[in-house]
Amino acid sequence: MNAQPIIELRRVSKLYHKGDADIHPLDDLSLTIDRGDFVALMGPSGSGKTTLLNLVGGLDTPTAGEVLVCGQNLTELSARELARWRCDHVAFIFQAYNLLPVLTAYQNVELPLTLLPLTRQQRRAHVLTALDIVGLSDRLHHRPDELSGGQEQRVAIARALAADPELLLADEPTGDLDAHSAEEIMALLVTLNRQYGKTIIIVTHDPKVAAVAHRQLHLEKGVLTLDVDTLEKGA
Amino acid sequence: MAIPLTYSLRSIAVRKGSSAMAVGGIALVVVVFITLLSLAAGFRRVVTASGDPRNVIVLRKGADAELQSQVMRDTARDLTELPLVAEEDGRKLVVFESIIILSRPKRSGGETNVTIRGTQPLSPVVHADVRLTEGRWFTPGSDEAVLGIGLARRLQDAGLGQTITVGRNTWHVVGVFEAGGSGLESELWIDGDLLQSSFHRDGVFQSVLFRTAGSAAAAAEELNALTTRDLRLRAIQALTEREYYEKQAKLMADVITILGGLLTAIMSTGAIAGAMNTMYAAVSQRRREIGCLLAMGFTPEAVWMAFMVESLLLATLGAAVGCTASLAFHGMRTGMTNWATFSETAFQFLVTPQILATATLISLLMGFLGGVVPAVHAARMKVVEALRRA
Numbered sequence: 001m002n003a004q005p006i007i008e009l010r011r012v013s014k015l016y017h018k019g020d021a022d023i024h025p026l027d028d029l030s031l032t033i034d035r036g037d038f039v040a041l042m043g044p045s046g047s048g049k050t051t052l053l054n055l056v057g058g059l060d061t062p063t064a065g066e067v068l069v070c071g072q073n074l075t076e077l078s079a080r081e082l083a084r085w086r087c088d089h090v091a092f093i094f095q096a097y098n099l100l101p102v103l104t105a106y107q108n109v110e111l112p113l114t115l116l117p118l119t120r121q122q123r124r125a126h127v128l129t130a131l132d133i134v135g136l137s138d139r140l141h142h143r144p145d146e147l148s149g150g151q152e153q154r155v156a157i158a159r160a161l162a163a164d165p166e167l168l169l170a171d172e173p174t175g176d177l178d179a180h181s182a183e184e185i186m187a188l189l190v191t192l193n194r195q196y197g198k199t200i201i202i203v204t205h206d207p208k209v210a211a212v213a214h215r216q217l218h219l220e221k222g223v224l225t226l227d228v229d230t231l232e233k234g235a
Numbered sequence: 236m237a238i239p240l241t242y243s244l245r246s247i248a249v250r251k252g253s254s255a256m257a258v259g260g261i262a263l264v265v266v267v268f269i270t271l272l273s274l275a276a277g278f279r280r281v282v283t284a285s286g287d288p289r290n291v292i293v294l295r296k297g298a299d300a301e302l303q304s305q306v307m308r309d310t311a312r313d314l315t316e317l318p319l320v321a322e323e324d325g326r327k328l329v330v331f332e333s334i335i336i337l338s339r340p341k342r343s344g345g346e347t348n349v350t351i352r353g354t355q356p357l358s359p360v361v362h363a364d365v366r367l368t369e370g371r372w373f374t375p376g377s378d379e380a381v382l383g384i385g386l387a388r389r390l391q392d393a394g395l396g397q398t399i400t401v402g403r404n405t406w407h408v409v410g411v412f413e414a415g416g417s418g419l420e421s422e423l424w425i426d427g428d429l430l431q432s433s434f435h436r437d438g439v440f441q442s443v444l445f446r447t448a449g450s451a452a453a454a455a456e457e458l459n460a461l462t463t464r465d466l467r468l469r470a471i472q473a474l475t476e477r478e479y480y481e482k483q484a485k486l487m488a489d490v491i492t493i494l495g496g497l498l499t500a501i502m503s504t505g506a507i508a509g510a511m512n513t514m515y516a517a518v519s520q521r522r523r524e525i526g527c528l529l530a531m532g533f534t535p536e537a538v539w540m541a542f543m544v545e546s547l548l549l550a551t552l553g554a555a556v557g558c559t560a561s562l563a564f565h566g567m568r569t570g571m572t573n574w575a576t577f578s579e580t581a582f583q584f585l586v587t588p589q590i591l592a593t594a595t596l597i598s599l600l601m602g603f604l605g606g607v608v609p610a611v612h613a614a615r616m617k618v619v620e621a622l623r624r625a
Contacts, residue, residue, distance in 0.1 A: 059530055059618045080534060087532025094622065098527040102245035112531045114239060 006167060006199050007033040007056055012065035014051050014222070025051040026062070027222035033201065033215075035166070038193045040213035041203045048222040049203045050171055056201065057090050057169045058082045070166055087115045091160035093170035097152040099144040105131065105155045106140040109162050116163060130158035133196075134188060150181030157188060161198075168192065170202040174209055186212050238533055238541040246517065247548055253513045258553045260509035261601055264502045265557025265594045269586060270564055271495030272593070275488045277585035278571060282484035285417035286476035287363030291319070291455045293443040296462070296472045300483060301334050301441040306471060308438045313467050314445065319454040321446040323360075328446035330355045330362075333427060333436050339399070340391040341570075347579040348572060349386060350422045353430030361444055363476075364415030370395050371410050375426055380406035384413045385420035385581025389570050399423065404433050418480070421570070421581045444476065451475040487573055503601055506553075510605025514546050518613045525613050526621025539614035546606020547599060554598035558591050 014026040025048040033039055041049045054060040055067050058074050067074045070089045077085060091112070099108045109130050113123045131137050134154040144152050153173060160168055170189065174182035190212055192198045202213065210216050211230060218226035247254045293314060298304035311331045314320070321328045333353040338346045352358075356375055359365040373379030380399065387394050399406045406425055414420050431437055447454040458473035474482075518525070525538055565586040573580040 054619050057530070059622075083529070083532050083534050085532075086530065092527075092530050094527070096523065098523055098622070100242060100524050100527070102249050103242065107239075107241060111239070111242075111528075115532050 004035050005032045006035040006037075006070060007031070007201075008066075008068040009052075009055070010066040010068070012055065012062045012067060014048070014055065014060070015063040024222050026055070028065070029222065029224055030065075031217070031224065033199070035199055036193070036197050037199055038190070038212070038214045039201045040210035040216045041201060041219065042205070042207075042210055042216055043219035043225075046221075047219040049219055051222075052219065053169050053171055053201060053203055056167075057092060058086050059092075087112065087163070089165055090167045090169060091163065091165040093153070093156055093160050093168060093173045095172040095175040097144070097149075097156045097176075099152055099155055099159070101144050104141045104143055105136060105147070105158075108144070108155055109159045112159060112163050126162050126164075127158075130162040131155075133161060133192075134158045148181070149177050150184055153177060153181070153185055154188065157185070157192075161192065161196075166199060168198050168200045170200065172203055172205070174204070174206065182206075182209070238528060238537050240544065243541055243545040243548060246521070246545055247552075250513075250517065250520075253516055254549060254552075257510045257513040257549045257605070258556060260506040261550055261553025261598050262557035262560065264499060264506045264601065265554055265598055266561050267502055268495060268499040268597060269558065269561035269590055269594050270584070271491060271498065272590045273561070273564060273584040273586045274569070274571075275491035275495065276587055276590060277569075277582040278491065278573075278580065279484045279488040280585055281416060281420075281580060281582035282418050282480050282487075282573065283477070284415055285363070285419060285480040286478075287361075287446070288475070288477055289321075289446050289451055290361065290363070290476035291445055291447055291451050291458065291473050292476050292479050293445075293458070293471050293473050294441075294479075296470055298472075301332075302336065304441050306331070306440045306443050308440070310467060310471060311440055311443045314443050314458075314471075317458070317461075319445070319447055319449075319458060321448040323446075326357065328357060328361050330358045330444050331427065331440040332358065332442050332444065333430050333434075333439070334441050335430065335434055335436075339393070341389055341579075342391045343389070347389075347570065349390065349579055351430065352422050352424050353427035353436075354424045355427050358424065359412070361446055362414065362419055363417065365412055365419065366414075367410050367412050369411040370408075373409055373424070373426060376428065377426065378404075378406055378429065379409045380423055380425045381410035381412050382408050383420035383422045383424075383581075384411055385568075385570070386423060386579065387411050388568060389421075389579065389581055416582075418573070418580050421579050451477070483573065487571070499597065503597070507601050507605045510546060510549060510602060511609060513549065514542060514606050514609035515612070517545065518542065518609045521613075522616065522621050525616050526618050526623075529616070529618040530622065535614035538616075539610045542610035542613050543603070543606050546610065547602045550598045550602025550605070551595075553602075554595040557598070558594060561586055561591075561594070 009029055009031040012026055012029045016023040043049050055062055056069055106127055109127045110123055113126055134157050136154055174185050186209055189200055193200050204210050216228045216230055294304035315327050315329050335351050336348045337351055339349045341347050368384055373381055395408055395411055397408050452475050455473040455475050462468045462471055528538055564584040567584045570579050570581040
């Protein structure tokens with residue numbers, strides 16, 4: 001493989017103050033993730049998984065170190081530039097789906113596209129393609145409360161896909177789903193990785209979910225304790 | 236890039252209860268504001284409509300109203316001779332009038348002061364737009380009276396064919412007149428000589444009103460100049476009739492407008508707090524939606540704008556409801572004691588486009604003030620904290 005790194009963390013630390021206590025969710029972490037990779041982030045609660053995901057996604061900034069994603073050093077960007085960067089390069093899939101309840105599936109998927117210089121017809125084409133990929137072409141005008149949990153998460157994935165980002169960051173995307181729906185969602189993420197070449201980082205506690213990934217990273221107290229290649233890349 | 240308007244619109248529709256409370260609070264302020272301003276506007280229109288642009292009124296120097304004025308008979312006669320007074324069919328268009336104020340029962344209960352005007356045969360000619368609607372004019376020298384239509388609607392037992400008794404005096408109402416919606420419609424007119432003798436006003440009038448041959452303003456100015464040179468006229472002043480009534484309306488209308496402004500300001504504070512509460516609740520309930528929008532790449536300014544739009548939409552709805560409800564008052568008849576004459580003035584609520592526009596602007600201001608702090612709170616949220624599950 002001649003994969004190129006899409007993510008590079010250089011001696012990244014994150015420090016919070018909670019009352020009198022200092023909390024280090026990440027401590028001097030260095031890490032590289034290749035383009036097209038499918039990585040599972042594992043570890044106990046409070047190990048720094050979500051913090052790492054937030055730093056990679058430009059939602060948070062490190063206390064020390066550098067975070068380079070898609071060729072950009074995120075620590076050099078202002079809040080406004082980070083917002084623009086997120087819009088162009090990355091999308092998030094949340095455990096609680098976080099769809100806007102007042103909008104239909106179509107409108108939810110269209111929302112991030114309104115940030116891009118697209119015509120209404122172009123946006124429509126993107127939305128329909130994304131909803132087709134997740135198998136919800138027949139639920140365009142349903143609101144979130146008219147969909148099952150699995151369907152809501154598929155809409156959330158379609159929303160993440162719509163703007164065609166290089167990087168998908170998923171924070172326990174199957175955490176609120178039953179086993180069957182969880183399997184469907186994982187199958188969808190695998191498809192997105194293998195067929196569409198999306199780089200995916202998924203935070204999970206579930207070993208079955210992690211087993212789908214190419215690489216498993218185990219964090220404990222903000223330190224990388226295990227880095228396992230589970231599949232042969234490019235399969 | 237702005238968050239689509241659909242989001243703000245739908246959010247209002249989904250939170251029906253709290254949206255309705257905010258809209259209701261704003262609508263209530265709008266209704267109160269419009270009601271008071273339409274009251275002032277109606278009063279102002281009636282009083283200012285009372286003057287004929289061709290007329291000049293003469294009062295005692297320093298008097299602001301007829302009630303405070305005295306013009307002696309000799310002075311009044313001297314005025315008649317002035318070339319400033321217009322003539323018609325060989326008659327000088329001038330009237331000497333006396334007024335008294337009497338308390339009469341209202342149909343709605345309680346009593347009100349009524350202006351009784353002692354008139355002369357030419358009074359219906361010299362006063363603007365005076366026209367009989369029922370019956371006939373009273374016979375000079377008799378105990379007959381004609382009643383203004385506004386008073387006929389508001390006084391108890393006052394109408395064509397009825398009698399009005401005050402002390403030893405009884406007047407038979409033989410006619411009802413209108414006067415172009417002016418304050419004259421709130422008066423009872425009787426024979427001037429009879430009033431003078433019944434109420435011991437011999438030789439003293441309250442005002443002299445005359446039609447000018449040219450411009451009323453120029454005539455008033457000329458007459459005022461004359462009062463400084465002619466000793467016989469030194470105790471009087473002249474005003475155009477329009478100017479006289481505008482001065483009368485100003486105090487009352489200004490007070491109502493100021494009271495309206497104060498009441499609106501006090502109530503607005505409550506409505507702003509209501510709108511702010513609604514918007515804070517909206518921000519709190521949608522914390523994760525806000526986090527999600529920021530994570531997608533919407534800027535804090537776009538989030539601020541979405542919540543401001545929502546607050547302003549609520550205010551616009553409040554304005555629409557309030558303005559629509561207030562239109563029900565338009566044209567409603569009422570009456571008030573005019574502080575300049577101490578007597579009842581009947582008028583209608585007047586909801587003007589200007590009042591509606593001002594009320595709408597005030598609503599939008601309430602929406603802005605109610606929304607701005609919660610919207611800033613929303614825009615300043617840290618994405619990571621906003622997305623955290625409760």
